[in-house]
Amino acid sequence: MSSGTLYDKVWDRHKVGELPNGQDQLFVGLHLIHEVTSPQPFSELRERGIEVPYPERNVATVDHIVPTRSEGRDRPLEDEAAEGMLTALERNTAESGITFYGLDSDKQGIAHVVAPELGLTQPGMTVVCGDSHTATHGAFGAFAMGIGTSQVRDVLASQTIAADKADVRRVEVSGTLGDGVYSKDVILKIIRDLGVDGGVGYVYEYGGSAIEQLDMEGRLAVCNMSIEGGARAGYINPDETTYEFLRGREYVPEGEAFEERKEYWESIRTDPDAEYDDVVEIDADDLEPMVTWGTNPGQAVGVGEPVPAPADLPEDERDAARNAQAHTGVTPGETMEGYDVDVAFIGTCTNGRVSDFREAAAVVEGRQVADGVRALAVPGSMTVKEKLEADGVDEIFEDAGFEWREAGCSMCLAMNDDSLHGDERCASSSNRNYIGRQGSKDGRTILMSPAMVAAAAVEGAVTDVRDFDGVGGGR
Amino acid sequence: MSGNDDMKVNRVTGTGVPLRGDDIDTDQIIPARFLKSTTWEGLDEYAFYDARRDEEGNLNDHPFNEYRGANILVVNENFGCGSSREHAPRALRRWGVEAIVGESFAEIFADNCKSLGMPAAVADADVVESLQDFVEADPSAGIELDVENERLVYDGEEVDVDIDESMRQALVKGIWDTVALLRSNMDAIDETAASLPYVDER
Ligand code: SF4
Numbered sequence: 001m002s003s004g005t006l007y008d009k010v011w012d013r014h015k016v017g018e019l020p021n022g023q024d025q026l027f028v029g030l031h032l033i034h035e036v037t038s039p040q041p042f043s044e045l046r047e048r049g050i051e052v053p054y055p056e057r058n059v060a061t062v063d064h065i066v067p068t069r070s071e072g073r074d075r076p077l078e079d080e081a082a083e084g085m086l087t088a089l090e091r092n093t094a095e096s097g098i099t100f101y102g103l104d105s106d107k108q109g110i111a112h113v114v115a116p117e118l119g120l121t122q123p124g125m126t127v128v129c130g131d132s133h134t135a136t137h138g139a140f141g142a143f144a145m146g147i148g149t150s151q152v153r154d155v156l157a158s159q160t161i162a163a164d165k166a167d168v169r170r171v172e173v174s175g176t177l178g179d180g181v182y183s184k185d186v187i188l189k190i191i192r193d194l195g196v197d198g199g200v201g202y203v204y205e206y207g208g209s210a211i212e213q214l215d216m217e218g219r220l221a222v223c224n225m226s227i228e229g230g231a232r233a234g235y236i237n238p239d240e241t242t243y244e245f246l247r248g249r250e251y252v253p254e255g256e257a258f259e260e261r262k263e264y265w266e267s268i269r270t271d272p273d274a275e276y277d278d279v280v281e282i283d284a285d286d287l288e289p290m291v292t293w294g295t296n297p298g299q300a301v302g303v304g305e306p307v308p309a310p311a312d313l314p315e316d317e318r319d320a321a322r323n324a325q326a327h328t329g330v331t332p333g334e335t336m337e338g339y340d341v342d343v344a345f346i347g348t349c350t351n352g353r354v355s356d357f358r359e360a361a362a363v364v365e366g367r368q369v370a371d372g373v374r375a376l377a378v379p380g381s382m383t384v385k386e387k388l389e390a391d392g393v394d395e396i397f398e399d400a401g402f403e404w405r406e407a408g409c410s411m412c413l414a415m416n417d418d419s420l421h422g423d424e425r426c427a428s429s430s431n432r433n434y435i436g437r438q439g440s441k442d443g444r445t446i447l448m449s450p451a452m453v454a455a456a457a458v459e460g461a462v463t464d465v466r467d468f469d470g471v472g473g474g475r
Numbered sequence: 476m477s478g479n480d481d482m483k484v485n486r487v488t489g490t491g492v493p494l495r496g497d498d499i500d501t502d503q504i505i506p507a508r509f510l511k512s513t514t515w516e517g518l519d520e521y522a523f524y525d526a527r528r529d530e531e532g533n534l535n536d537h538p539f540n541e542y543r544g545a546n547i548l549v550v551n552e553n554f555g556c557g558s559s560r561e562h563a564p565r566a567l568r569r570w571g572v573e574a575i576v577g578e579s580f581a582e583i584f585a586d587n588c589k590s591l592g593m594p595a596a597v598a599d600a601d602v603v604e605s606l607q608d609f610v611e612a613d614p615s616a617g618i619e620l621d622v623e624n625e626r627l628v629y630d631g632e633e634v635d636v637d638i639d640e641s642m643r644q645a646l647v648k649g650i651w652d653t654v655a656l657l658r659s660n661m662d663a664i665d666e667t668a669a670s671l672p673y674v675d676e677r
Contacts, residue, residue, distance in 0.1 A: 016660055016667045020650050025657060027667045029674070039513030047515070050654070053661070054668070056675070081511050088513040122673060150561070150590065150653070158657035160664055264672040 002168035004274030006124075006237055007203050010143040013268070014126045016160055023162040029125035029142075031155045032111040033060035033098065035085040036415075037130030041153035042092035054159040055097040059120055062086055062102055063110040064415045068378050068405035072417070073103055082416070096156075109381020109407040112136040112349035116220060117383050119249025123238035123265035128155060133349050133431065135226040138235030139219035140242055141268065143203070145233040166232065167277035169202040173210040175285035180466035182359070183218035184351060184429070184449040186210060188290035188300045190222075190282060191229040196298040199231030202278070205270065206236050210284035216245040217353040224350045225431050228297040237269045289465055291336045292433050292447040294324030299433075300447070303464045307332045327435060328425075328444045336446065336462045343426040344375040344402075344457035345438075348412040351429035351450045352380025354387050360454035361396040362470045369401035370460025376418065377402045378410040400458070414439025427456035482649030484592050487574040488619045489546035491610035491629075492538050499550065500557030501584065505566045507558075518562060519569035539570060542610075547618050549606050550577035555584025564588045574620045576627060576636065578603050589642045592651045594622050596636040602627070623647045 002008055016025040038060070045052070052058065065082040067073055077083040086103070093100035101107040107114060112133055115121045121137040127144035128134060130152040137144035151161050171194075173186060191198075204226050211222065219236050226234030243262055246252045253261055288302030299321065301307055309332035310321040325332065330339065346352070346360050357377065369375045377397045379385035385407055388394055394404045411418040412430040419439025420426055426438055426445050433445035446462060451472075455465040465471055509521040527537040534540045548567065554577045555563060564587045567575075574594045588595045598606070609616060609630050619628040620636070622643060627636045638646075645651040657664075668674045 016663045043514035157654045160657050
């Protein structure tokens, strides 16, 4: 059993007590709500006559089902099911006194983008949401995890959840990231090395020089994909980078109160003599930009590295690799470089933040999207969109031939009308390359960093972004 | 802390609704097209929606039409198999089912029943058959399911049934409903909240 880690401390601070079934009851500091997993829980509360006890610790936004073309966002939405979910959320939040950043708000966006940028997510909090990518918020040194629909109901009804404590694995990433190498590459490497179910039963504590050098947006991308590595949650200890990011944000206290709050943040950092259940080390010095060749995020290689032959993989991975390669149509022994792409997609709760678009813009600036490539830039939130537009970044994308959209999950899971068609191959900054994920059962997704997506868009094929001038990196 | 007394399910008494057939899956219990709804409301009308109707869409003689008001559902083998949709036991519950007796249940379905406080009791095939006959012969005849002692009483007889131990414990202790369970600690919740530096005083 771990002791002295941030996870242990945050757990203890939020533990209300033990339940008769043996689980712990934990107070939830921040509950994020979206339209897909909240309607039934609210409906059940209403029927049972239960009022939400801590409405101010709940915040809602609409992200999964929203159209990202501005002309598609007029109400009622064309898709009746989507309109129904949105209407239900409007009514439910209004009746419960919960803040809702809806389509009429300039703060609307993907829950995991909105909460960090508003300063809602803070170190030492427990954060939950009916969405598996809630782990994202661990980047601030919060304990954040996705929950199921009945737990959403539990939180609305009591501001607590019944939970079992997991083990803690320290993932120590040493070294320095080179140009054109980003946090997305780090997490793809971690998932490749530890396996897509390597994290089952664990919470990941990411640390080490390569992690500490990352800015907050980079850290968010790492924690975001904890779930793809099998870990329900992942976190990074808060430090000056965290505190400076938080200063001045809407939900963060100012002045004296900020300093007081910071004392708490400091106090929940993992102790120097903390004990972990497991420790793994990863060297990021020679890390290349990563790309996936298969149908799960662990099936990844460096862009200059050959795709493995199934026979060369551990026995329990061979069948999956064969099936994946049959689906994606890649040839083992070759690198992923040069495979044509039909679609380029930049956005999502992994890589839909300001710096992601800036890095990508540096690649596309003065260049053109290759003929026949459909390229989409979908900011993770309206705040992100506005910031980029203020600097003219939207024009860089549009001039290059990208479609510049409104905020939402978009082609990450194609619950709106952004979707792959047929067996289109997509260079994507999202987090899941599962079969069918982007809306077409034959669609083929290649996960990579936003800068790599931008490079693929202008090249019309998977390519090494390090060959482009003006590439940043190391974040 | 102990469970809430109101939540304890020690016994269920009432009348039966016999539903014959093995492998009745959750898609029959509630067809997928009704899952799009954003509330649980109205689910009772969707329980066995297709099976309850003839080709013209009129109600037929399905037990869920004929035995309105009954509360103990009597089924055969592998009831509730298929998709894990929580809507299935909820639809039954809303129709009026308070307990299910059957030859066997799909695991996830049984789990979902537990979280609704609805016992799923396993009985031998001949017991189920005789119970179904008994209910059909006299729909108003009383049945009692003793959850605590895992016994079923009908037709002047007492027979053994089997209820999964964790389900039985949760029911008799009244701790199956996590909402009630969690809310029973509201004072402790407020105390924990007040001790957190980031939660405003209220
Ligand atoms: S962007 Fe994708 S992964 Fe993130 S919340 Fe939306 S659908 Fe889920």
